[in-house]
Amino acid sequence: MYTARGTIDKSHLLDEYLPIVRRIAVQMMARLPANVELDDLIQAGRIGLLDAWSRFEENAAASFETFASQRIRGAMLDELRAMDWAPRRVRQSAREVERAIQAAAQRAGRAPSEADIAAELKLTLAEYREQLLKIQGCQLVYAEDLKHDDSDGSVFDRRAGPDEDDGDDPVRILLTGEFRGRLAAAIGQLPEREAQVLSLHYDDEMNMREIASILEVSPSRASQLHNQAIARLRASLQEVM
Structure with missing residues (x-):
């Protein structure tokens, strides 16, 4: 108008x-x-x-x-x-899971199972799954992962700016460079159900209750699978992040 x-x-x-x-x-x-x-x-x-x-x-x-x-x-x-929607203790807990996944993968020589990861954390399977629920909301890439000490403002502000040259934008670099290829490869190595959860959530924009219905599991179990998938991806991508 x-x-x-x-x-x-x-x-x-x-x-x-x-x-x-x-x-x-x-x-x-x-x-x-x-x-x-x-x-x-x-x-x-x-x-x-x-x-x-x-x-x-x-x-x-x-x-x-x-x-x-x-x-x-x-x-x-x-x-x-x-x-502070993802308090420091939550991020620390998420990174503990990521380190356990890396260590369990090296020890087993394959993608670790939930039992392998739980053992690496010295937790029972039930305790590990409870920890997965507690890290709900942790994302694949944290702002801290993209922050440069000499940067002005947050990476999100730079990404959203209307008139700036985004050739050096860390988010754009991640999405178009090595990170993108590594991410695709890491997704391809996820267990089938975890890959399915990510696809339903991010491609089809379903919530956990809808995903749970499709997978015939509880919503909390769908959240566990989602959070474990994100932890696996972060563990796989530590080198490029």
Whole structure:
């Protein structure tokens, strides 16, 4: 919609794209622990939408929807960091699992089973599966994995910036360089059910309850398989991260 002067009516865009805020928030919630509130993400996303509204240039190459989505997601990520949604102890626990996977793989000469990983951690299988549930929400790549000491702002801010040359953007480098090939290879080596969980969750955008129904397991078991798959991938990709 345009004004009488032929410029974009941004107030109309603001109303039109508010549903995108909720859609992005709901998508992110599927990958976050239960203590994160949807309303908090939506509120942060609205701020990101307002920021996009004020920054968008009408003659920009990117569409407003693409630009706004980046700013909305960036604002939500900032909110999550402020909330410390993945406390240090959770990340430490996740990395303990990753180290156990690496050690168990070296010891067994193959992809380790859950029992192998549990033994490496000196836990029972039940205790290990409980630990997997506790690391729900840990992602494949942490901001710390991409941070440079001399960088200005967060990697997410740099990725979402409208006018910056992103040739040196760490996220873009990861997605287009060696990391992408290694990630594809690591996914190909996942146990079948774990690979299926990732495909259903990230490709088909199903939540854990829906995935559990397909796999005929409990939602908590689906979460365990998801978290173990992410831990396996991180263990496989430590060299390039």
